[in-house]
Amino acid sequence: xxxxxxxxxxxxxxxxxxxxxxxxxxxxxxxxxxxxxxxxxxxxxxxxxxxxxxxxxxxxxxxxxxxxxxxxxxxxxxxxxxxxxxxxxxxxxxxxxxxxxxxxxxxxxxxxxxxxxxx
Amino acid sequence: xxxxxxxxxxxxxxxxxxxxxxxxxxxxxxxxxxxxxxxxxxxxxxxxxxxxxxxxxxxxxxxxxxxxxxxxxxxxxxxxxxxxxxxxxxxxxxxxxxxxxxxxxxxxxxxxxxxxxxxxxxxxxxxxxxxxxxxxxxxxxxxxxxxxxxxxxxxxxxxxxxxxxxxxxxxxxxxxxxxxxxxxxxxxxxxxxxxxxxxxxxxxxxxxxxxxxxxxxxxxx
Numbered sequence: 313x314x315x316x317x318x319x320x321x322x323x324x325x326x327x328x329x330x331x332x333x334x335x336x337x338x339x340x341x342x343x344x345x346x347x348x349x350x351x352x353x354x355x356x357x358x359x360x361x362x363x364x365x366x367x368x369x370x371x372x373x374x375x376x377x378x379x380x381x382x383x384x385x386x387x388x389x390x391x392x393x394x395x396x397x398x399x400x401x402x403x404x405x406x407x408x409x410x411x412x413x414x415x416x417x418x419x420x421x422x423x424x425x426x427x428x429x430x431x
Numbered sequence: 432x433x434x435x436x437x438x439x440x441x442x443x444x445x446x447x448x449x450x451x452x453x454x455x456x457x458x459x460x461x462x463x464x465x466x467x468x469x470x471x472x473x474x475x476x477x478x479x480x481x482x483x484x485x486x487x488x489x490x491x492x493x494x495x496x497x498x499x500x501x502x503x504x505x506x507x508x509x510x511x512x513x514x515x516x517x518x519x520x521x522x523x524x525x526x527x528x529x530x531x532x533x534x535x536x537x538x539x540x541x542x543x544x545x546x547x548x549x550x551x552x553x554x555x556x557x558x559x560x561x562x563x564x565x566x567x568x569x570x571x572x573x574x575x576x577x578x579x580x581x582x583x584x585x586x587x588x589x590x591x592x593x594x595x596x597x598x599x600x601x602x603x604x605x606x607x608x609x610x611x612x613x614x615x616x617x618x619x620x621x622x623x624x625x626x627x628x629x630x631x632x633x634x635x636x637x638x639x640x641x642x643x644x645x646x647x648x649x650x651x652x
Contacts, residue, residue: 320543321460323496327467334474365456367543392459414459415466 317341318348319363345369359386435624442621517564527558527592550589561649570625581607598647606640
């Protein structure tokens with residue numbers, strides 16, 4: 313499986329990717345919607361972990377753009393909201409495949425990735 | 432006047448809530464970074480227990496990253512603390528540039544989300560104002576929010592404060608155009624209520640790409 317992590321906090325996304333790699337998960341990362349879209353031009357990912365609040369292209373907008381390029385890709389959203397209820401009321405969007413509230417627990421993240429990508 | 436206070440009571444809570452939510456988001460991001468770095472230390476410890484050699488320099492880098500995030504959080508909490516104390520006294524004498532600096536720091540996330548850069552141009556000599564710090568921060572934020580929406584191609588909003596003949600002024604240079612029939616209307620009832628209570632005047636100059644607040648040097652007089 314190949315994962316793309318997108319968050320405008322470089323220290324967060326790069327460290328999270330390193331920790332996933334240490335656990336045998338092939339994780340790539342980007343710090344903006346634009347650089348994420350650029351990576352999608354030559355790499356196919358199974359799942360994207362997207363931060364909701366990012367400058368210029370929010371996580372929700374980025375998902376819509378990605379869906380046009382790689383429609384099969386699945387999603388987990390990361391949010392700085394206090395709870396899932398806050399996130400859904402703020403986004404007024406249909407739920408993604410899953411979500412995590414920051415700070416994320418890596419075991420929870422891996423469990424969600426595995427569950428979503430299970431055959 | 433009572434109607435103005437009702438509007439400000441309602442909208443003041445919204446302003447306070449918006450700023451608190453933004454700060455809590457940023458603190459959550461910092462906690463997330465510290466969490467991942469602490470997790471990475473834990474990962475390395477487990478690897479070392481299994482006999483994988485760990486470079487001490489990697490540990491130093493992680494410790495430094497955690498330290499940087501603690502400093503970042505400290506600045507944010509200090510700013511939040513200053514903001515929270517602005518409701519302590521209804522009228523107080525404050526350095527105008529300090530007040531603007533707090534509003535700018537509170538607005539950085541909102542600016543980043545719009546790709547706008549905020550520039551604070553401090554006055555040549557210190558300018559003080561005797562006013563309601565909370566209400567003025569609220570009005571300055573509303574003006575800054577509008578200026579960020581109106582911003583020109585350079586995506587820069589400069590904020591300047593200085594003395595003027597009958598008081599002080601805060602100028603928001605956005606190089607764009609504020610739409611007269613914007614939605615929501617600007618200035619709307621919230622801005623007008625604050626302008627009245629602060630005995631201010633708002634000047635919109637679209638030709639110059641400026642929004643200016645003229646304020647009395649003292650609300651006590």
